[in-house]
Amino acid sequence: MVADGGRILAVGIPKEPPALDFHSMIFREITLDTTLAHVCDTDLSAALDILNDSPIGHEFAETPVALDRLGGCLDRLADGRVEGKIRIDPSARVH
Structure with a gap:
């Protein structure tokens, strides 16, 4: 749901560990930032x-x-x- 070269901000803690497709993220140059607060x-x-x-x-x-x-x-x-x-x-x- 993010455009190529886009940025994702993960806020909070999901109930289950998410499956991340690092291959796709790298080739699409997606940035993932996280925060607990x-x-x-x-x-x-x-x-x-x-x-x-x-x-x-x-x-x-x-x-x-x-x-x-x-x-x-x-x-x-x-x-x-x-x-x-x-x-x-x-x-x-x-x-």
């Missing part, structure tokens, strides 16, 4: 913008759910049945 005042706003507004965000985040559906989402999260991120829209209401 973020600075909320600096990073959180930009990360939320990516999840909400960019095509790549939609690859990693589910459709926003209403606040009154949060319980079911947290159950799935606790059971390890969530791939990516759950987005919550506090202004949405289920009728």
